[in-house]
Amino acid sequence: MQSTGPSGAAYAECAVVPLRQAPAGERPDGPPRYAPEWLRLREPVDAAARARELLDPLRGRLADLPGRADGLVVHDVGCGTGSMGRWLAPLLDGAQHWVLHDRDPYLLHFAAVAAPRTAADGSRVTIETRRGDLARLTPDALTGAVLVTASALLDVLTGEEVGRLAAACAAAGCPALLTLSVAGRVDLTPAHPLDAEITEAFNDHQRRTGMLGPDAVAAAADAFTGHGASVRLHPSPWRLGPDEAGLTAPWLRGWVGAAVEQRPELRTRADRYLDERLAACAAGELRVVVHHTDLLALCRPTGGDS
């Protein structure tokens, strides 16, 4: 399970994720929950960050597919409230059916009510939701898929889960567009002597519960190439300036909070650091680049009847 900080925040991927109260009947120490408010806050910044450079090779692969005229079946894993579909569906031509997977039924509800409706060429987009844990993903779950997508997911998975995802995509013979995995690097302007130590402690915090954190993209690239896929990577950094202060402030709190949780000896210096950073953010004087990487894996087609 992912750790939960003393302030009630669970730290995941590159940012603070305010932890919702566990619903009645659920263990409070279950897997981390992602607040829809947090996902809503990051959605426009995520949309600006995802690497459109990977879309042409993806479109090329999709154009060659037999049966494409019947519409594209896309599986978005770890969909949260569905931001990947809202971004990508209108960038692809043709009718699409999105299958949205998540283990959190609360987020799936949000995904269902804010589903994309129209493709780039005006064709219809439909969706369905599926609750389930990727730890139990089987190749059968992707039957009929022509594309698998994910966003801000890989770094919160274990190596085993990433391996399972790659194996399932390879068995289905479908490409995978896996966006916005943290790269473990953050650039803050102006610089501060504590930046590097906080970054390192945050990265260690991500890894400590077995999640891949900043090692996720390399692990996924290895897993997909091991199945014979060709893999392309492209940077997809968040660029946070004064206009994004509403995201930067909670991100800073979570980032520093996780670092302190990992290395309690940082607390006094980190508290001061956070106060300074939040003041600069509020004054419009802070710029942050949070580095991410997008990955496109073109798996060997299996013959069109996967």
Ligand SMILES: C[S@@+](CC[C@H](N)C(=O)[O-])C[C@H]1O[C@@H](n2cnc3c(N)ncnc32)[C@H](O)[C@@H]1O
């Ligand atoms: C950081 S959020 C990203 C959500 C969404 N893709 C987006 O970009 O806004 C990670 C999502 O992955 C889901 N998730 C994490 N691990 C999972 C697992 N093992 N099985 C299924 N869903 C998982 C979480 O519930 C959450 O919705």
